[in-house]
Amino acid sequence: MNFFDTVGKMAIGSRLRLLTDKITEDAARIYDTYAVDMQPKWFPVFYVLSRGEQKTITEIAREIGHSHVSVSKIVREMAGKRLVKEKKDKADGRRTIISLSAKGMDMNTRIADQYTDVNNAIEELSAQAQHDLWKAVEEWEFLLEQKSLLRRVQAQRKQRESLQVKIVPYKPAYRKAFRDLNEEWISTWFKMEPADYKALDDPEGYILRKGGHILVALYNDEPVGVCALIRMQDPDYDYELAKMAVSPRVQGKNIGWLLGDACVQKTRSLGASKIYLESNTILKPAINLYHKLGFQKVTGRSTPYERCNIQMELVL
Known part of the structure; x- marks a missing residue:
């Protein structure tokens, strides 16, 4: 049974490495065939220098997309074979200029036929293939530059785990969680203030009986996040979104967004503006979450909290 058929696309890294290993092994044998004493990993650096320009390691690294450390190692190896030479920049002694040596320039002349044959062989291979690998690689590189595989996996994990989250109305059984979750995050970043104690010591009296609402996020039926909608006696606003807290143990599961969005939808259903x-x-x-929900900065209002800045x- 073929391993990749069984595992599927999640083994893409292993499959690409296997393909790379095959091509790299052939590349080493091709250099031997043409009596060119070079390792395949040197080629990008060699090719950049073969155009006759002198470059710093930083410039080479930027051009070929390798790290500075990787290029430095390759240059040292090539210098050991006397293919490149190094000299200090006269204008800036901190910079080292790299160029091909006489031996490197001679190799550049002798490798021309190899370039022709390799290019033609790849064109032949491409013509026999149903899909254009070169264009596919370019497309994947572009897409991964926009959003890495790591970020894509993290997004999938967040989406999957968010399906295990339920947003429910407050009930007395969640009173301790409402206080504990808020006290935990407030104490982590700031200090508890009198206005905090008013809301957390008596959520029923301070929030619910005055026309407010509290929503609770359950993850595997455990209360892990809370958020309150406090009814405001204010001509400009209907509700204050307050006392949002999510346990650090479950951060990264999209719970803050789910709570915030649920609160916004709740106020819409209540006819708030x-x-x-x-x-x-x-x-x-x-x-960032508030901006994502659509909130915009305002100024000029008084606040009971020292930590508010x-x-x-x-606007609904």
Whole structure:
């Protein structure tokens, strides 16, 4: 049974390495066939220098897309074979200039026929293939530059785990979780203030009986996140989005977004027109979340919190 048929596309790294190994092995034998004393990994550096330009290691690395460390190692190996020469830049003694040596230039002349034969062989192979590998690689490189495989996997994980999250209305059984989750995050970044105690010590009286709402995020039926909608006695705003907290144990599972979005949808269902919130810019993930939900910065309102340095609103 073929391993890759069994495992599927999640083994793409292994399959690409296998293909690379096959091509690299053939490349080494091709150099031997043409009596060219060069390792396949040297080729990008050699080719850049073969155009007659003198370049620094940084310039070479930038041009071929390798790391500075990788290029430095290759240059040392090539210098050991006397294919390149190094000299200090007269204008800047900290810079080392690399160029092909006389031996390297001689190799560049002798390798011309090899270039022709290799290029023709690859063109022949491409003509026999149903799919254009070169264009596919370019496309994949572009797409991965926009969003890496790591980020794509993280997004898939977040989406999968978010399916295990349920957003439910507050009930007395969640009172301790409401306090503990909020006290945990407030104490991590700031300090508890009088306004915090008012809401957390008596959520029923301070929030619910005054027309507010509290939503709770359950992950595997455990309360791991909370958020309150506090009814405001204000001509400009209907509700304040407040007391949002998510346990550090479950961060990265999209729970903040699910809670925030649920609160916004709740206020819509209640006929609200504007939501207000207060936060602190040190909480970058939270601020990014609020922007994602559609909140915009406002100024000029008084606040009971010392930690507040940004106020935002969402027009529904």
